[in-house]
Amino acid sequence: MTTAHHEDRLSGQIQFILEIDKLKRVLRRNLLIDGSRxxxxxxxxxxxGMLALVxxxxxxxxxxxxxxxxxxxxxxxxEIDAGDTFIYDVVAVEAQEAAERAAAxxxxxxxxxxxxxxxxxxxxxxxxxxxxxxxxxKALDRLAxxxxxxxxxxxxWALYKVTARQVREKxxxxxxxSATLGAFAVDLVETSVARGHLAP
Amino acid sequence: MTTAHHEDRLSGQIQFILEIDKLKRVLRRNLLIDGSRxxxxxxxxxxxGMLALVxxxxxxxxxxxxxxxxxxxxxxxxEIDAGDTFIYDVVAVEAQEAAERAAAxxxxxxxxxxxxxxxxxxxxxxxxxxxxxxxxxKALDRLAxxxxxxxxxxxxWALYKVTARQVREKxxxxxxxSATLGAFAVDLVETSVARGHLAP
Numbered sequence: 001m002t003t004a005h006h007e008d009r010l011s012g013q014i015q016f017i018l019e020i021d022k023l024k025r026v027l028r029r030n031l032l033i034d035g036s037r038x039x040x041x042x043x044x045x046x047x048x049g050m051l052a053l054v055x056x057x058x059x060x061x062x063x064x065x066x067x068x069x070x071x072x073x074x075x076x077x078x079e080i081d082a083g084d085t086f087i088y089d090v091v092a093v094e095a096q097e098a099a100e101r102a103a104a105x106x107x108x109x110x111x112x113x114x115x116x117x118x119x120x121x122x123x124x125x126x127x128x129x130x131x132x133x134x135x136x137x138k139a140l141d142r143l144a145x146x147x148x149x150x151x152x153x154x155x156x157w158a159l160y161k162v163t164a165r166q167v168r169e170k171x172x173x174x175x176x177x178s179a180t181l182g183a184f185a186v187d188l189v190e191t192s193v194a195r196g197h198l199a200p
Numbered sequence: 201m202t203t204a205h206h207e208d209r210l211s212g213q214i215q216f217i218l219e220i221d222k223l224k225r226v227l228r229r230n231l232l233i234d235g236s237r238x239x240x241x242x243x244x245x246x247x248x249g250m251l252a253l254v255x256x257x258x259x260x261x262x263x264x265x266x267x268x269x270x271x272x273x274x275x276x277x278x279e280i281d282a283g284d285t286f287i288y289d290v291v292a293v294e295a296q297e298a299a300e301r302a303a304a305x306x307x308x309x310x311x312x313x314x315x316x317x318x319x320x321x322x323x324x325x326x327x328x329x330x331x332x333x334x335x336x337x338k339a340l341d342r343l344a345x346x347x348x349x350x351x352x353x354x355x356x357w358a359l360y361k362v363t364a365r366q367v368r369e370k371x372x373x374x375x376x377x378s379a380t381l382g383a384f385a386v387d388l389v390e391t392s393v394a395r396g397h398l399a400p
């Protein structure tokens with residue numbers, strides 16, 4: 001490997017690292033657990049990485065936990081260009097897909113070719129939700145806002161007029177990735193309904 | 201494993217996940233790359249996890265990258281209780297150590313015993329900086345604010361009257377973890393001095 005080649009690689013890697021700093025400014029709909037402000041995508045991605053490490057034993061046996069963590073660190077980077085989409089806004093979710101693919105091309109494309117391919121593959125795998133790793137990662141991504149809303153007297157559910165029926169559909173995705181966490185999410189949802197924090 | 205035992209474990213895990221959400225509210229001295237606001241510990245930890253994945257090839261050969269990522273996700277959690285310490289404030293850094301150990305006892309202690317031990321070991325390893333994984337993790341933790349200050353016309357260096365001599369001492373820690381990234385950091389520091397963004 002020549003020095004010039006080496007420097008080219010580092011330069012692309014640095015550009016990518018500087019670019020993804022913008023994820024700290026992409027706001028999600030849901031609030032922090034203490035309700036004080038909206039959460040951003042970067043801190044959300046960290047929290048999901050920790051959730052994966054802590055909840056590992058509730059994944060399907062044999063799941064490659066480190067791949068789950070990598071997928072979660074990468075999963076929202078496309079939102080730097082494409083923005084956050086509220087998962088209960090069906091029309092927006094469909095329109096979002098092309099924008100996210102273009103974002104993945106541009107942002108992962110800042111990296112040296114082999115790494116662009118590697119990171120893009122992590123994101124594609126997460127989106128496709130076909131591997132046990134992706135199912136577990138997606139389950140955690142769905143669980144986190146339910147936990148936040150449950151602790152915020154309904155939080156964004158009330159604000160955006162989301163009903164329990166809609167939330168239960170998302171809970172099915174959690175159960176696909178982890179039976180234990182699916183059951184836990186059902187408890188949170190039904191408790192929120194019982195408390196009047198989520199419309200039935 | 202009984203159901204009651206299972207539920208106890210999950211309950212501790214959930215408590216820990218809710219507790220560490222507070223890391224999103226611990227502010228660091230340095231700014232985001234775009235200079236718009238101060239960075240918090242949670243989004244910083246995410247950025248370091250990404251930095252590890254992207255810069256892997258610049259670590260010592262044979263470094264366990266996934267352990268580096270785990271260490272970086274965990275490394276600032278003690279600051280929920282102990283607060284962020286500015287690394288150029290030597291007196292504060294010394295006083296901080298006992299506070300951080302107490303924080304580690306309390307926060308990791310929310311987890312089931314085996315996990316409390318596992319996460320505490322990650323944090324202890326990071327702090328001791330004796331393994332190649334910890335040296336690489338610490339190098340990235342030192343590199344990130346230098347990158348941010350370099351892109352912010354000196355950023356917190358000017359604000360807190362930090363000199364190039366002080367920064368060069370931190371750069372030595374980067375070189376310990378990665379020769380390539382150490383050389384890159386030296387470039388950033390000397391460019392900042394040449395531009396008048398860092399006092400010599």
